[in-house]
Each structure stands twice: as structure tokens, then as C-alpha cells.
Amino acid sequence: MSQTKNINRRNFFRKAAGATGAAFALPYIIPSSALGKNGAIAANDRVVMGVIGSGSMGTGDMRTFMGKNEVQMVAACDVDKKHRDRAKAFMDAHYDNTDAKTYGDYREFLANEKLDAVILALPDQWHGIIGVAAANAGLDIYGQKPLARTIWEGRQIVDAVKKNKVIWQTGSWQRSVGNFHLGANLVANGRIGKITRVEVGLPDGNPRPGTYNVKPIPEELDWDMWLGPAPAAPYRGVSHWDWRWILDYSGGQLTDWAGHHIDIAHWALGFDKTGPVEIEGKGVYPRDGIFDVPVEYHNTARYENGLEMTIANARKLPFGMGTAWYGDKGWIHVRRGGIQASDPKILKEKIGADENPLYFSRDHAQNLLDCIRTREETITPAEAAHRSISVGLLCEIAMLTGRKLTWDPVKEEFPNDPLANRMLRRPFRSPWTLKNN
Amino acid sequence: MKTIFRSIFILIIAIGLLAIPACQNDSEINAPYKALIVTGQNNHSWEASTPILKEILENTQLFACDIAKSPAQGEDMSDYSPIFTDYDVIVLDYTGDAWPEKTQTAFLEYVDAGGGVVVYHAANNAFPDWKEFNKVIGLGGWGDRNEKNGPYVRWKNGEITRDLSSGRAGSHGEQHAFVVTIREKDHPITKGMPETWLHAQDELYSELRGPAENMTVLATAFADTAKGGTGENEPALMTIKYGEGRVFHTTLGHVTGTGRHPAVECVGFIVTLQRGAEWAATGDVLQEIPIAFPGHNSLSSWDKFRPYTLDELLECMEEYMPGDSRVCLQDLSNMIRKASTDTDKLKAIELSLIDFLKDDATDNAKNYVLKELSLIGTKASIPVLEKLMKDDDTKEMARFATERITNNYTN
Structure with missing residues (x-):
């Protein structure tokens, strides 16, 4: 997928949200016109996602999102090869192909993968740097709690999310x-x-x-x-x-x-x-x-x-x-x-x-996906x-x-x-x- | 090395003890209160425990301690008559031959008139047949005590219960570390203490019986059947009112043989004894509970029966490697925390840390000190930090400290 196409699709979500306004009020209902054959969502309309940190928490989150028809999970990044290979195995089995990509360095992951959104499930010392990098890459984010290891790093993430106008959902799922x-x-x-x-x-x-x-x-x-x-x-x-x-x-x-x-x-x-x-x-x-x-x-x-x-x-x-x-x-x-x-x-x-x-949500992951389309704030910004x-x-x-x-x-x-x-x-x-x- | 010094130190004290006459004002410490440790016979090592009790009490700087050593077991006791009324608190580390009647009378009169008493561990084994003494200590064990001496006292279903069923008095399972649970949170002795704390390996006294009159159970310990215990919440710390007198009774603190005595090195034992003695002497407690007090899951001990000084802590840290005990590291941090509103003290600590960083120590120890320095250091630390930045094993933490010291993180 080319860079241009990716950006265009992301713009599609944003424009669509702007154009239809109240039609996207929660709970979000996918309009039938957006569905492809057999009720599946057409590939171009799916939210393309990856995961940075595919340990137990990241893999769990990845599988939750992968269970959503509107998501296409495409890549995993982890400093442990076993973890990223395991994530790839889940993705490949789910989509019945061998397409999932793996990375050991989040910088290569962010530079090469054309995503709409990313799951971050990292040890706390990494939250600040990678959270800001993902927001600066223009990605919408499902970020695990706690937000950051220090108050200053937390503030940097908040600022980066705001500046880049990306959607952030925290893994504080109790709200849902x-x-x-x-x-x-x-x-x-x-x-x-x-x-x-x-x-x-x-x-x-x-x-x-x-x-x-x-x-x-x-x-x-x-x-x-x-x-x-x-x-x-x-x-x-x-x-x-x-x-x-x-x-x-x-x-x-x-x-x-x-x-x-x-x-x-x-x-x-x-x-x-x-x-x-x-x-x-x-x-x-x-x-x-x-x-x-x-x-x-x-x-x-x-x-x-x-x-x-x-x-x-x-x-x-x-x-x-x-x-x-x-x-x-x-x-x-x-x-x-x-x-x-x-x-x-x-x-x-x-x-x-x-x-x-x-704010009402009964599905924390879905809440992010809805907000990716509406560009509204999530339940846990x-x-x-x-x-x-x-x-x-x-x-x-x-x-x-x-x-x-x-x-x-x-x-x-x-x-x-x-x-x-x-x-x-x-x-x-x-x-x-x-x-x- | 440290252990050898300690053994020699205790040996010297023990020799000193043997040499002193039966009762003597041997203390030259200038402290507001006077304590008398009654000792000389015990089924435990009083030669080891008495100097430790003295040290623990004198470390409060509240007490000057004298020692009233009785004649040895079987010897003539008729002249054993400490002047109780000279003291603010009498600490009982004695179980053995009966005191002469005049001493018994003097003791009871002293307590009745408002004296303070601390009953320590096996002292509650003493004098099973002396009725009034048993009222003073509240509960006792062994010495053929049984239901005639009074009820078992236990914590059951949220309250203290008295059980008059027949049976022996006094037992304990195998020694082990156990949780002490505070049952009277607002008593001056226990106020501010963690509700549960882990006590170091000790005998868990159980099945104690006695008159238990005017007695308040401050804390209990669960005697796990897995350790040969009774399965009951047994009283561990108590106070007793006898006439106008105040009695603090601790069942903790087993000391026998030579070598280390974990039960009395436990910060929980030390602090409860110190606070109990202050309360017995004055009716109130002004001492602070140290940060190093044990927690529910965390043992805490002082092998010198007091916190280390800064120099001792730094010496103790010199060879620190990950996986070693963190006690000295934590205590250094605690000392810094405690000084955090005292600029002069922080300055003095900083200078000591700078000296430490100039000397030989493991990189791990230096890196720990560098992290502390990152919190309290001033420009005075910069030269040593510059030097440590040239060493591969300390450069990152030296840079870490430098950044915190030289940058202002506020907006």
C-alpha cells in the first residue's frame, strides 16, 4: 500500500466524520453501504492496525482488535523475536495468509508500515518516547496504562496527541x-x-x-x-x-x-x-x-x-x-x-x-474504532x-x-x-x- | 569482620556484667528516665539478653539503665533487694529462684504506687505461685501453671475472649517469622504502627494463662498449626494496670545461645520495647516510629539494635551487588528522606556521598548513591560527577545526576 493511499484513507475517516456529523453519534452503526460482500467490511474501509510490544498484554489487545471485522491487523513490533513471531502466527492464522510483518525496532516499524492505528503495550520506561513517536507519526492509538513513567513524559504524550489531532484510547477498560x-x-x-x-x-x-x-x-x-x-x-x-x-x-x-x-x-x-x-x-x-x-x-x-x-x-x-x-x-x-x-x-x-x-461505552476497543471514524474523544483520552x-x-x-x-x-x-x-x-x-x- | 567485632563487644559486656556487684548504679548516661533491668537467672540466656535490652533502651536517649543482677540459681537470695523506687521503669528479664519476701513486697508496693514495669519474654515464666506477681504480668506460662492460674486469652471473632477450660499454660511451636497484628490501634504504644507487621524468627508464645485483670491486648500473633502452633491468635503485646502502676508485657524476643538473635534484632521488637518502656515510665509515648519499621511482608532488623550511622551505612554499601541485601541502601534512602526538610543535614549527607564516590566501592553501590545524589545534590557534586562520567560503568548515572542537578524541570 502506497504512502499516498494510506494518507488518503486516513483522511477519509476524518472527512467522513466531518461530513456526516451526528450520523456517527454513539453507538456507532456501520452503514450498510460501507460493507463489502457477505457483510465483511471492504478492505479499503478497514482500520489498518499494528502492535508495538506484543508480549502477553499486547497480544491480548491485538487479538481483541483482530476479532473486529472492521480491523485489519498487519504488523507486530517487539524486541523479543519469539513475541513478534507469535504475533505474526496469530495474524497469519486469522487472515489465512502469510502477510503479517514483524519488526524489532519501533522506528523501522513506524517508518515502513502504513497504519491507521497502533496498539502500544510496553514496559513503562518506553511509554513516553514511543507514545510521542506514534502520535507524531499521525497514528490513532490504543495505549496501555499507566500512561507514562513520569509526569513530564505523560504531559509530552498528551501534547503530542493534541498537536497531531490523533485519537487516543487508554487501556483503562473499567470505564467500559x-x-x-x-x-x-x-x-x-x-x-x-x-x-x-x-x-x-x-x-x-x-x-x-x-x-x-x-x-x-x-x-x-x-x-x-x-x-x-x-x-x-x-x-x-x-x-x-x-x-x-x-x-x-x-x-x-x-x-x-x-x-x-x-x-x-x-x-x-x-x-x-x-x-x-x-x-x-x-x-x-x-x-x-x-x-x-x-x-x-x-x-x-x-x-x-x-x-x-x-x-x-x-x-x-x-x-x-x-x-x-x-x-x-x-x-x-x-x-x-x-x-x-x-x-x-x-x-x-x-x-x-x-x-x-x-460517557457510555460497553466495548473499550470498539469505542476507539468508533472514535477513529467520528474523530470524537474516546471514553479514556x-x-x-x-x-x-x-x-x-x-x-x-x-x-x-x-x-x-x-x-x-x-x-x-x-x-x-x-x-x-x-x-x-x-x-x-x-x-x-x-x-x- | 563485623560479626566478630560484635561478638567481642557482647563478650566484653558480658564479662563486665559478671564482674559487677548484685546491684549497682553503673550508668553514666544523662537521660531523663532511669530503668532497672532485673536479671541474673533465666531459662534463657540472660547474659546475652540483658546487655541487649540495656542497649535498646539507652539508644532511645530516654533511659539510663542499671542492672540488678541476682545471685546465681540456688545461692542465697536473702540480700537481693533492688531499690525499685529509684527507677521510672523496672524491666523484668528474670525467671528463677523466689525473691526474698521484703523484695516481693517492695516490688508490689512500687508497682501499686504507680511504677512502670516491662515484662520481657520468659520473665512471664517466673513465680507461678506468687499470686500478686501474676496479676502484675497478666498472663504467664509454664511452671505447672494451669486453669487455676486463670483463663487462656485469645482474639476470636473480632474480640478478646477468655477461655476457662482446663489445660496447661505455656507452649510454642517451632521458631519462625510471623505476622504481628495490632488490635489496639489508638494506644500510645501502637499508634501509627502498621496494622500488621512481620516479626523475625522467634518463639510464638501460646496458651498463656493468668488472672488477666485490667489487661489490654495490644497485639496478637496467629500460631499456625503448620508450625506446631495452637491455631489461635495468641496475645503478643499487652498492657496491664496494677493499682496505679503501668505494665507493658511483650512475649517476643527469644534469646538463647551465642551468635545472632534475630528476634531481638527485629525493628518491630526493638521499637515496641522502646515505646512500651516509655509508656510504662511516663504514660505516654513521644518517640517516632522509624521508617524502617517492618511491613506486612517485609522483615526489618537492626544488628546494632539501632539504625546505622551515615558512615556505617556507606561502609556497609561498599561491596553492594544486585541480589545482596538492600537494607543499607534503603536505610540510606530513608535517612535522606528523613532529612528532606533540613538543608544543613542534607548538605552534610551530600558531602559524605561525594566522599563515598571518590573512594573504592562497587559500580552498583556508586550508581545507587548517584541516584540519591540526583535528588539532593548541589553544584558541590559536579566535580565528582564529571570524574565519574569518564568511567564507562558510572557515566550514565553520573550524567543522570548531573542533568537533574543542573536542569530546572519546571515550566
């Missing part, structure tokens, strides 16, 4: 699930009154000490590329799961799950474009092994309206995992697979059309993801500095606190840089 939507919608529409307190319960993280020895780098793995902008480190077999417990690559379960339960808390409270004004917290860090993320944490974020949010290990909170909102007329708690309220009647309440119903992970990252900074911090959610800095401001961003290992212009 009934019980989370119900709870958040009720809270957003005042059914438990004015919210004064929120509790967010997250998992502990991995309690076993990492005792990995240095190992030979497997032939299939480009370890230096896996590390990317993170500090140099010898290979210890952490590249496919246990990187989550090392601060160079992740903030642990706190930052991983911020993109779920803090995200839901913020959504209900209308905090998708703002953040706390004060943050403090305590963390317990492992004293053995190579894993260094906090496994115990208890943080408090205060917002301008006086609302206080506790973010802590689930087992330290009365409701455990999930999000609990406390209002002056009751409380609501949502978790995966459940919802409860101070009075069960609250959960039967309907939100009228004249109120402020929250980049800014919302940035604001939810910012709370997790602010907790991290408060625990690392050991003091109560004042935060300016507009300027996104700690006023008059140069030492804390240093932690808004991480220097990258050479030669990696992130220039957003």
Missing part, C-alpha cells in the same frame, strides 16, 4: 464495564451527595524478593533495546513480567493500578483534567533482593474542593480493592465484579437525560489517563521525598520545591531523547 460506569455515573450525578472522601484500594505487589542472577541474554531478545531510556543494567530475566517490581521500569502495583481505580475515582469526580493540590504518603520498600518498588503504601491526596483521597494497599481499607466514594448522603463502592452502596436503592436510580450522564497516573506518580514522589508536598495541578509542578520538582522527570540513557516538537 457496567458496574464501574453505574457507580461513577451515580456519584457524578449527586446520588450520594457531596463527596468528601474517596478510598482507592490497590494490590500489594510482589512480596517475594528478587534473587535473579545475571544470565546470558537470550538470542531472541534485544536487551539493550528493551532497556531503552532506562539505566543500563545486566540481563536478569526480568523482561517479561518481573520488570513491574523495579523502579527503573515501573512504580509497582501502585502505578500499574492507578490507571484503573484512581481512573474510575477521577472519572466520577470530574477530575479528568485536574489533580490534587497536596499529597503525602508512606511506603515500605523491600530490604532484600533486586526488586525495589514499595509493596506497602498509604497515601493521601487532597483536592482543591477539600476532598481527600486515600490510596493504599487494599487490605488496609474497609472495602479492599476498588474505589469507594463517601458522600454526605451515602457511599458507593465498586470493584471488579461488584458494586455496593450504603442503601441498595441508590443502585436502582436512573440518571435522566437532562442530567449529566457519563490521554489527558484523563495522564491525570490518573499523575496521582500514582505524586504518591511515589511523596514517598521518596518523605514529606508532605504541595502540587499545582495547572502548572504541574511543586511550587517552591526544587528538589521535588527534580522527580517530575527522569534523564534518559543516551542516546534516547524525547523532543516533542
